[in-house]
Amino acid sequence: MKSLRTIVAAIALLGTATFDRAAAQQDAVERELEKYRQMMKADPWSNPALLDADDGEALWKKPAGPNNVSLEKCDLGKGPGVVDGAFAALPKYFADADRVMDTETRILWCREKLQGIDNSEFLKNPHPGGGARVKEVGRIATWIASKSAGMKFAAKLDHPKEVDAVEVGKVLFNRRMGPFDFACTTCHADSGKRIRLQPLPFLSKPEEAKKVVGEWPAYRVSSTHVMTMQHRVLDCFWQMRMHRVQMGSEVSNALIAYMVKTAEGGDVAAPGMKR
Numbered sequence: 001m002k003s004l005r006t007i008v009a010a011i012a013l014l015g016t017a018t019f020d021r022a023a024a025q026q027d028a029v030e031r032e033l034e035k036y037r038q039m040m041k042a043d044p045w046s047n048p049a050l051l052d053a054d055d056g057e058a059l060w061k062k063p064a065g066p067n068n069v070s071l072e073k074c075d076l077g078k079g080p081g082v083v084d085g086a087f088a089a090l091p092k093y094f095a096d097a098d099r100v101m102d103t104e105t106r107i108l109w110c111r112e113k114l115q116g117i118d119n120s121e122f123l124k125n126p127h128p129g130g131g132a133r134v135k136e137v138g139r140i141a142t143w144i145a146s147k148s149a150g151m152k153f154a155a156k157l158d159h160p161k162e163v164d165a166v167e168v169g170k171v172l173f174n175r176r177m178g179p180f181d182f183a184c185t186t187c188h189a190d191s192g193k194r195i196r197l198q199p200l201p202f203l204s205k206p207e208e209a210k211k212v213v214g215e216w217p218a219y220r221v222s223s224t225h226v227m228t229m230q231h232r233v234l235d236c237f238w239q240m241r242m243h244r245v246q247m248g249s250e251v252s253n254a255l256i257a258y259m260v261k262t263a264e265g266g267d268v269a270a271p272g273m274k275r
């Protein structure tokens with residue numbers, strides 16, 4: 001009996017030791033990745049997202065779709081063709097579409113209305129997988145965002161439909177849902193929380209939201225591609241084991257409106273660089 005207990009204890013110890021070793025190895029990998037990220041950040045010109053921004057500009061200017069026109073007449077909220085500072089004032093209510101739209105949603109709209117592109121095929125799979133390059137809409141969004149870098153977030157969000165969107169976003173952010181019964185707040189409503197080495201920003205707190213929301217779209221070192229805010233929201237919904245949220249949907253736009261409102265006055269520093 002005694003020896004059996006000793007054996008059980010030994011097996012338990014062995015289990016913990018294996019687990020500890022795996023965790024330590026994982027931590028070591030994360031620390032090396034962190035060093036790599038710091039080196040990349042030290043030289044902003046090394047951010048690979050800039051290549052996507054350049055390509056996004058070329059895509060914006062290139063005639064495409066059944067109408068064979070460019071996106072240069074697209075109104076991002078400051079008048080047709082005005083890109084400088086547009087991102088810093090989005091999301092916004094657009095009367096022509098009668099809805100609140102963020103940058104990516106507006107690009108989809110202009111593709112359809114100006115270029116005559118049917119987005120339904122693209123929307124089946126609009127985000128890149130690990131290792132693949134960010135897709136066209138994301139590249140254009142990266143360029144548009146980069147043209148507001150250094151500005152402050154200044155989306156007015158005072159039109160009744162904008163106020164509604166922010167309110168819906170706030171409810172969604174706080175609402176527990178899905179098989180894990182998680183809300184965004186489960187992971188993002190405390191200071192100093194982390195999963196492994198990734199700090200989890202307190203996104204409902206303006207001081208913390210201001211620091212990170214303006215960094216998206218961002219180059220994500222671990223998946224080697226640019227991730228846009230629509231993609232970020234989808235990925236966090238996935239962590240909650242929720243359905244795939246569609247790029248440009250009311251739900252993702254409401255969450256983005258809420259986060260941008262919380263980050264009001266923060267700097268736009270896109271494209272950023274993330275783990």
Ligand code: HEC
Pocket residue numbers: 173182183184185186187188195198199200201203212213215232233236237239240255259274275
């Ligand atoms: C299970 C925990 C979890 C939940 C729930 C969750 N997230 Fe996240 N979120 C993360 C993790 C982990 C990261 C960091 C990911 C990374 O670095 O790869 C993150 C990152 C983010 C970021 C980027 C933060 C930064 O540092 O720039 C945003 C924005 C975000 N989440 C929004 C949301 C929203 C909106 C929801 C609800 C729809 C949500 N998250 C729900 C775990 C979660």
